[in-house]
Amino acid sequence: MRFYQSIFTLTLILIPVLSFGQIDYKVADIPEQLLADANSTVIEHKVEIDIPNNRKIISCERRVITVHNKAGDRHVDAYVNYDNETKVKSLRVDVVDANGNLLETFRKRDFEDVSAVSGGTLYSDSRVLFLNYTPTSYPYTVIFESVVESDNTFFIPRWTMYQNTYSSIWNKYVRIKYEPSLGLRYKTFDPKGQFEVEEQEGFLKISVREQGVIKTEEMSPSFTDLVPTAHFGLSSFSIDGIEGQASNWQELGAWQYRNLVAGLDALPQEVVSKVNALVADAPNTKEKVRRIYEFMQNNTRYISVQLGIGGLRPYPANEVIEKGYGDCKGLTNLTMALLKSQGIEANYCVVWAGRHQRSIDKDFASLQGNHVILNVPLEEEELWLECTSQTMPFNFLGNFTDNRDVVALTPGGGIIKRTPNYTIDQNTLDTSGTFSLDTEGTISGTVNLVSKGIQYDIRSALLHEDQKDRISSYKSYWRYVDNLEIQSIGLEEDKQEISLSEEVVISAKDFANFSNEKVIVPVNVMDRYSYIPRRYKERTQEAVLLRGGVDNTSFRIEIPDGYVVDALPSPVVIESKFGSYTLLVLPDGDKAVQVNRTLVLQNFRAATDEYKELRSFMRTVARSDAAKMVLLKQ
Structure with a gap:
């Protein structure tokens, strides 16, 4: 173990030298087949990740992209995200002309530092450093280099072959070196067999070479469904100093429930008394759920709050009801607490929200999803509640979270459930x-x-x-x-x-x-x-x-x-x-x-x-x- 950590230390010292050496980039050298329909070409994109233990992850990135025309400007993506647990150690951009001659150099101090969330977010420590570069001529090439260090090993970003349509690829890879006892798991979506995978103990590399553009076509599947992708996760991880071990949904769901959801359901007694009176004459459990849901809608509003254990933990129910606002996590947790006060079981469910019906990957347990909804299992039917809307009808999800797999976080572990599918006869x-x-x-x-x-x-x-x-x-x-x-x-x-x-x-x-x-x-x-x-x-x-x-x-x-x-x-x-x-x-x-x-x-x-x-x-x-x-x- 000590020898392994020494190797990691040496590797980290050498990464900026070995990976980020200056090379001349000339547009004339790009293979002709990569220019067809391309607004940009990724000359090389290296992502090198080192995980020496479950409390540290270092990501070094070098992305060299040639922009052929104005439509390719949005492909530059010269930005990096950070928060209280993620530090940007170095950041640099060089811009060269078609012949590889240096035009400009930008360092970390030249990047704009702004909040990474919208105006609808009240609290968040997520921020982004980005470079807003305006070219004077085409083509030009941007060399982006960054080193980012984080204490959060719960989430390893997915790696995608393409980041944009009409952008070709010359050479691209992700390389992960890790302490073997951490148990790196990965899953690829590579229907055409375009990935080259190298794997040995403590080492994984996935690469692609010389790929033409992916085009947009009307009525096509979502970009996520089209693009070859690799997902990663550790069986032994840490987030905000809280350690966890999980390699399947039962284990991961139980860990998430214990550390993110449990113990946040206390309510003021006067609120419980109001709810008691509200449902006293309800003829059945479903009607009780309806009245409680509408009570929550009438007494709260949605505001994003992204603090606490990586922005994953909801605010306590008593704080949400007292303040009168919360995000999807807080409002869902509040509704679950209100139902619990009446002896009604409900499940806090993580979902990929959006019109494309993206499912939680039931075969690969990892940090997934971008939204939370509530599931109420009754004997005669399952109810589904969208808690962020003050106007959504009871037991209706709409096209934001319909017909997809979600993971319910329960004391016994994660359970994969399916949201309702609205059939053609219902629409x-x-x-x-x-x-x-x-x-x-x-x-x-x-x-x-x-x-x-x-x-x-x-x-x-x-x-x-x-x-x-x-x-x-x-x-x-x-x-x-x-x-x-x-x-x-x-x-x-x-x-x-x-x-x-x-x-x-x-x-x-x-x-x-x-x-x-x-x-x-x-x-x-x-x-x-x-x-x-x-x-x-x-x-x-x-x-x-x-x-x-x-x-x-x-x-x-x-x-x-x-x-x-x-x-x-x-x-x-x-x-x-x-x-x-x-x-x-x-x-x-x-x-x-x-x-x-x-x-x-x-x-x-x-x-x-x-x-x-x-x-x-x-x-x-x-x-x-x-x-x-x-x-x-x-």
Whole structure:
């Protein structure tokens, strides 16, 4: 052990000399195949991590990136994060021209030092040093070097092959030297076998060479799902001086519960008394949970607080309720404490939040997630509570945390659970309306919309907008209607049914097109599907729709006096693995037309060879929704 520590000491002394020696970088030397579609090229990117014990981690980074054009400026990424447990030992940037001639040098004192969190954060010790460099010409090359030391070995940052789209790679690696007794664990996502892995006791190196750019394509999976990645974790670790040992979710979840969650559930007696009275006549446990959840919503607000054991420990429940604010951790812990005061068990769950449905990796126990939610297991069902929102309906998560694996931290260990998946039959939007068309081509009427499930989640943003912003939102939603005027808006939310009803009175001049004795009128007045994904000569990524749904449309269009229906669109029926579509336009007496339409979009992951079929389906739907009828002047 003593010999091993001596080797570490020698290594750390030599790292800046061996790894960070000056080399001339000329753009002309970049292999031609790495220039195709590249806004930047990573010439070399070395991350060398040394972990001599469970209380120290030293990370030395050298990143050399050539920026070919203005679009590549954002790829420079000349920044480093730090906090009370993480110290920036050295920091330097050299900028050279296309021939490798030095243009400028920046040292640590030249970097801007700012908070690493948004204005919505009240307390945090997280900060970032960053360099805001403005180039005078292209191409140019940035040589970024840093040495960072931390006492926190609980979290080892993941290593990704790509950090940006349209950025090629010449040479890149991560190397970790560690005390073998710490038990370094790692897991790679490398579907195409692009990683080169070298491994021996106390040593791991993963590298890639000469990789072209990864492009953006419409409807593609998330960047996280596309990019080859390596995740790391220690079986013996330390954070804020608290040591832990864990190699699976049961062990890690138990450690997190003991050190992050347990013992923070005390509440003032007057609060407990209020809750006792609140639920006294509740007919069942679910109703008790509902009332307690709404009590929390009505008495708190969300403010980020990122202090205590790496920003992972929630503030105690009594402090959150007394102050009236907290972050996701504090508000979730408070709700759990309120439920516990009534003998109701709940689980503090860590989740990857965001619209891409990223799951906690159930096969690799490590510090994961960016959000916390609450799970309440009842005998008849499991309830899920989003505790950071003062407006979210009870037992509804929406598209922020739906349909993904989370880890519940319990006294017995970590338990992987799955959040609810909102099916296409639950994600509905019913649009109806009666419209009158006058002889000047102006259409007017009332549109009624009722949304549920994920469609409700999206449309409920209207509830929090002022009148001006609502009008803008409707004009954007119905952007295919020229000269649209919003006369009035009525909104009614039903949190029991988790639905939103909208009543919008509209008018639009020149909606119909007059041509001699004929009038051309779009039949789908206010519910058109218009998105047609881009055509690709060679699609390289699967196309994904994570949340399908059903749109039902029913319109009655009254035609002006002196006109009769001359031609109506033919019925349309489309069936596809990606969804279905029907359109039926029929006369409704002599003076009106009835339009009935249904669009069903399935959840799908379309392979590259299915993309043309998918695009054809969407194009046909969009064209059908643009169908028109012809009126003839009598």
